[in-house]
Amino acid sequence: MKPPAFRYHAPRSLDEALELAVALPNSRWLAGGQSLMPMLNFRLVSPEHLIDLNRVEGLAGIREVDRAIVLGAMTRQREIEFSPLVRAQLPLLAEAIHWVGHPQTRNRGTIGGSLCHLDPSAEQPTVALAMDATLSIAGPNGRRELAMRDFALDLMTSALDDGELLVDVRIVPWAPGHGGAFVEFARRHGDFAIISVAVLLEADDGGRIVRASITLGGVAATPVRVAAAENCLLGTRVAPEEIDAAAKCCAMVDALGDPQVPAWYRQRLANTLAARAISLAHSRMKTTRS
Amino acid sequence: MNSQHIAAVSEAGDARTDDASTEPASEPSRTITLSVNGRRQTCQVSERKHLADFLRQDLALTGTHVGCEHGVCGACTVWVDGVTARSCLMLAVQTDGSDVRTVESLALDGGGLSVLQQAFQDHHGLQCGFCTPGILMSLTELLRDDPEPDEATVRLTLSGHLCRCTGYQNIVAAALDAAAKLRAAR
Ligand code: FES
Ligand code: FES
Numbered sequence: 001m002k003p004p005a006f007r008y009h010a011p012r013s014l015d016e017a018l019e020l021a022v023a024l025p026n027s028r029w030l031a032g033g034q035s036l037m038p039m040l041n042f043r044l045v046s047p048e049h050l051i052d053l054n055r056v057e058g059l060a061g062i063r064e065v066d067r068a069i070v071l072g073a074m075t076r077q078r079e080i081e082f083s084p085l086v087r088a089q090l091p092l093l094a095e096a097i098h099w100v101g102h103p104q105t106r107n108r109g110t111i112g113g114s115l116c117h118l119d120p121s122a123e124q125p126t127v128a129l130a131m132d133a134t135l136s137i138a139g140p141n142g143r144r145e146l147a148m149r150d151f152a153l154d155l156m157t158s159a160l161d162d163g164e165l166l167v168d169v170r171i172v173p174w175a176p177g178h179g180g181a182f183v184e185f186a187r188r189h190g191d192f193a194i195i196s197v198a199v200l201l202e203a204d205d206g207g208r209i210v211r212a213s214i215t216l217g218g219v220a221a222t223p224v225r226v227a228a229a230e231n232c233l234l235g236t237r238v239a240p241e242e243i244d245a246a247a248k249c250c251a252m253v254d255a256l257g258d259p260q261v262p263a264w265y266r267q268r269l270a271n272t273l274a275a276r277a278i279s280l281a282h283s284r285m286k287t288t289r290s
Numbered sequence: 291m292n293s294q295h296i297a298a299v300s301e302a303g304d305a306r307t308d309d310a311s312t313e314p315a316s317e318p319s320r321t322i323t324l325s326v327n328g329r330r331q332t333c334q335v336s337e338r339k340h341l342a343d344f345l346r347q348d349l350a351l352t353g354t355h356v357g358c359e360h361g362v363c364g365a366c367t368v369w370v371d372g373v374t375a376r377s378c379l380m381l382a383v384q385t386d387g388s389d390v391r392t393v394e395s396l397a398l399d400g401g402g403l404s405v406l407q408q409a410f411q412d413h414h415g416l417q418c419g420f421c422t423p424g425i426l427m428s429l430t431e432l433l434r435d436d437p438e439p440d441e442a443t444v445r446l447t448l449s450g451h452l453c454r455c456t457g458y459q460n461i462v463a464a465a466l467d468a469a470a471k472l473r474a475a476r
Contacts, residue, residue, distance in 0.1 A: 001359065002338065002339075002340070002343070002359075003338045003340070004338070005317065005318070005338055006337065006338060007318055007337065008318070008320070008337035008338075008381065008383055010383075010384075010386075033379050033380060033381075033384075034361060034376075034379055037340070037360075037361070037378070037379040037380070037381075038359075038360035038361050038379065041340070041359045041360050041378065042360060050381075052381075052384060054384060078373065101361075101450075102364075102449055102450030103374065103428070103431075103446070103447060103450060104364060104367055104374040104375065104376060104428060104450040105361060105376065105379075105450065107373040107374055107375055108375050108376075108379070108380070188449070189446065189449045190449045190450060
């Protein structure tokens with residue numbers, strides 16, 4: 001179908017964008033458009049005003065600030081995919097981005113758009129939670145920062161208030177030598193994931209896990225960190241029984257069910273993929289002696 | 291890319307169209323200036339019209355096909371500022387100042403087929419041809435960025451396109467053949 005009628009606005013600065021959002025009733029931000037445009041064409045949403053962020057100065061780009069990587073909200077997935085900085089410092093994100101849609105949609109889709117849209121099966125929110133990303137938000141009452149775990153509230157529902165806008169995402173890289181893996185299952189490459197698993201592991205010189213992050217995407221309404229699974233690995237050398245125990249914890253997460261993918265199937269997949277992702281992350285770890 | 295274009299057209303936001311175009315007079319529209327297949331154009335366009343409809347209806351460039359209008363089939367794939375994009379997922383007004391290329395730009399100056407197009411013909415890479423314009427745009431991008439793609443890379447590029455006729459095999463063969471011919475010509 002064709003989108004319903006709306007008024008289109010293309011502000012050039014952040015201030016101008018924020019002012020428009022206050023002034024215009026029933027408006028939506030338009031980022032890369034790879035989710036909002038289909039929703040408009042399906043007429044699932046009918047805003048009176050679209051505020052296009054594509055011409056707003058300073059919202060895109062990847063930079064290193066105080067050992068953290070800061071990704072502007074309007075940074076395209078293509079730029080993330082080909083960024084040497086991301087590959088070197090955030091290999092988990094670099095791996096996950098290949099699972100996002102197709103090359104043709106990554107050319108336009110943005111990280112900020114995906115984080116705010118919060119599709120339960122989306123890869124970027126899963127990585128943001130796995131890496132404890134900090135989100136910087138601008139609004140009519142000034143700036144605030146929010147951790148990803150406080151940002152993703154529910155199914156496609158972020159903590160953004162009316163008139164607020166995501167400006168950038170700050171991610172602190174894990175120590176050199178850490179191991180990470182992002183694995184996903186979808187019926188065809190580029191389809192919406194049924195589930196995905198992100199794992200990060202860091203060990204001491206003796207090969208004992210000192211830091212672990214295990215996150216499931218697509219299982220519940222928002223990405224879930226599975227602390228119980230992380231605890232199964234902490235202090236261990238990641239023996240097969242420990243991987244098994246951690247994977248079992250992932251299968252106990254309350255899962256969404258729908259006619260095509262029942263909850264029990266998501267939980268089984270969580271078990272299998274978590275075990276795979278943990279093994280892979282572990283094999284990618286580089287400890288001085290192990 | 292085309293900053294002079296952007297400057298030339300600054301904020302014509304509230305202009306209304308009352309010419310003989312397809313939109314009713316009340317439809318909010320804007321004036322945009324963009325380059326399409328190397329030709330600079332200034333047009334009045336409805337704000338909610340997506341790029342694919344604009345190319346087909348306003349510019350009569352019907353090579354770009356419209357399948358699903360939600361980003362899944364890839365039939366509408368064009369180039370915007372040098373990279374592929376779904377033209378059903380962009381508003382025409384967003385291309386103000388941009389460089390847009392469609393399948394009509396692929397043929398050689400004298401009208402002959404491009405190396406890739408010729409390979410499609412040689413390998414029967416199309417049957418009904420509905421998916422072909424989008425696939426040609428994506429594969430042209432691939433062959434520009436990666437002169438030696440392997441079969442897996444070609445298939446990954448094609449994962450963004452649906453073809454209900456060919457089973458993809460002949461498209462893959464055409465792409466690999468075109469890549470080899472382009473390398474040989476270098
Ligand atoms: S018509 Fe645009 S992707 Fe199908
Ligand atoms: S040739 Fe018919 S859809 Fe591809």
